[in-house]
């Protein structure tokens with residue numbers, strides 16, 4: 001099927017108009033941008049053609065939004081940025097789209113042609129630098145050849161293994177004209193169904209897996225992109241073959257299905273790797289077999305026989321690591337053919353029954369190993385596994401969950417069960433800062449579905465400016481921030497490798513207050529009891545919201561809990577602010593004394609009495625973890641103080657302080673988050689209408 005472009009192309013179009021027409025023909029409905037003076041004619045050309053323009057707060061955020069849009073819809077979004085500065089910020093998203101095989105069209109306004117090569121203002125070799133991160137890159141210096149180059153770029157974004165393309169356009173080229181009539185009747189990528197592969201090849205693969213004792217299907221993003229989940233479920237059931245999802249492709253198969261055995265890669269329970277390694281036959285479907293999914297290329301094991309069905313499969317061969325069958329096909333095209341081939345076929349009942357029993361045992365083990373909230377535990381702070389359980393209970397099956405990078409994500413990877421395809425978005429590059437912008441994009445794709453971003457304190461802070469973007473477009477995004485006040489994953493690596501804990505300690509950020517400052521709702525969750533009500537309210541309000549979880553820092557990862565003595569002392573330069581009161585700031589109040597200098601040991605000793613007052617509110621064990629207020633309102637870690645005053649002395653001091661009137665500096669604030677959090681959200685601007693029927697179409701795609 002073909003589509004007519006709303007405004008028929010005419011001879012003599014400018015390159016800006018040609019690009020905009022081309023974007024429409026390529027199925028692009030949305031362009032994310034941080035505007036720059038280098039591409040204003042292109043911005044002019046987009047809204048008249050029905051392309052919605054979304055302004056982000058940072059090019060990295062804009063790029064992640066475009067990547068997430070591409071993942072969810074299978075169609076590219078555009079991201080348009082300016083010269084070397086915008087392109088540099090965008091680089092992380094281009095890399096992420098490359099690793100995730102996500103179609104994306106990046107357009108960068110370049111300096112004028114007469115300035116090229118002179119190290120002009122914000123000039124860089126975009127094709128030779130950032131362009132190398134993309135699947136393909138081109139600079140449009142010659143308007144005469146621009147139409148062909150644009151067509152080529154758009155084609156490459158979706159052809160074969162999809163990916164990001166970069167088009168650099170010198171500023172003066174946008175207004176050049178071209179008589180080219182291309183893009184009048186291009187075919188939109190999602191309206192094209194790949195032809196089914198030859199049935200004989202499909203049968204070869206089915207015979208290979210049907211005759212195996214311990215076969216497994218490893219399913220990746222290609223199944224999601226081709227909307228192949230339904231046929232994958234049929235194939236798995238008919239052949240009684242279990243399914244493992246590729247890393248961050250956990251929604252490829254319903255996780256509550258008896259044949260689902262988990263998601264490979266970081267956060268997976270031991271059963272997943274073991275099951276993959278002991279498989280005698282693996283059908284790899286729509287996966288490029290990344291380092292993470294294959295546990296460092298350990299899977300498929302050298303002795304395993306495996307078939308690779310992918311748009312760009314590995315070549316077949318008889319050497320270790322090579323597939324015995326290689327089939328270049330879209331995952332769904334293969335699956336449709338496979339399901340048809342299987343209908344009416346006779347299966348070996350004994351083998352089927354044996355597999356069924358083994359699969360039931362494997363599933364039992366998987367279920368047992370993915371319980372993340374069972375152990376008895378009483379705080380302080382929030383237990384990450386219980387957060388996952390609370391999310392599971394609160395979120396509807398169609399909720400889109402996006403994730404950032406970090407150790408907190410291991411809990412979600414291990415414990416959360418996705419029930420529908422198109423409900424999980426994560427950066428295959430492991431890029432921090434992805435979660436919130438991806439959630440913004442998901443809410444734009446499907447405004448009626450709840451969207452929850454799970455983030456660490458480190459990653460969230462990288463792109464939290466996009467909260468204002470969510471507010472501006474009135475998007476129902478809830479960000480859940482696991483705050484352990486550190487770059488936890490890197491600390492994990494440091495401790496495992498016998499390194500010092502250098503550079504991994506972070507200070508306090510009041511993320512709920514940040515949310516409110518951006519016009520979103522903010523909730524602070526200090527313990528498990530507060531989590532469920534906060535989550536329920538945030539989801540009910542449907543507005544942009546942040547739930548700031550004070551995570552118990554003893555949880556280093558889903559697999560490791562630190563003993564008190566293992567926990568590294570917080571770095572001396574991390575200065576703890578006074579606890580946030582969540583009340584409106586009093587502009588007339590004296591600013592607090594500067595706390596940027598490292599506290600002097602002698603001063604600390606003198607101040608410990610005041611500090612100990614806060615400790616009275618905690619028991620001593622908690623006090624070892626939490627900060628203690630010093631008289632000047634700054635915070636110092638009890639572990640540091642312990643070098644000067646032993647814990648018993650702190651207890652004594654606590655008793656002394658108990659008897660005394662608490663000083664102003666150490667009075668604990670009245671908790672007012674709950675009342676503040678109910679404030680209505682006031683967007684800065686009304687939501688923009690979605691171009692045409694884009695939203696409902698996209699939603700249908702995303703939920704297909």
Ligand SMILES: Cc1ncc(C[n+]2csc(CCOP(=O)(O)OP(=O)(O)O)c2C)c(N)n1
Nearest residue numbers: 406407408430432456457458459487488489
């Ligand atoms: C953009 C980027 N910079 C650095 C890293 C390396 N890195 C991986 S995880 C991580 C720490 C993440 O911290 P946080 O978001 O707080 O999550 P946590 O591990 O503490 O749960 C870092 C720095 C990365 N993956 N991406």
Ligand SMILES: [Mg+2]
Nearest residue numbers: 456457486488
């Ligand atoms: Mg952290």
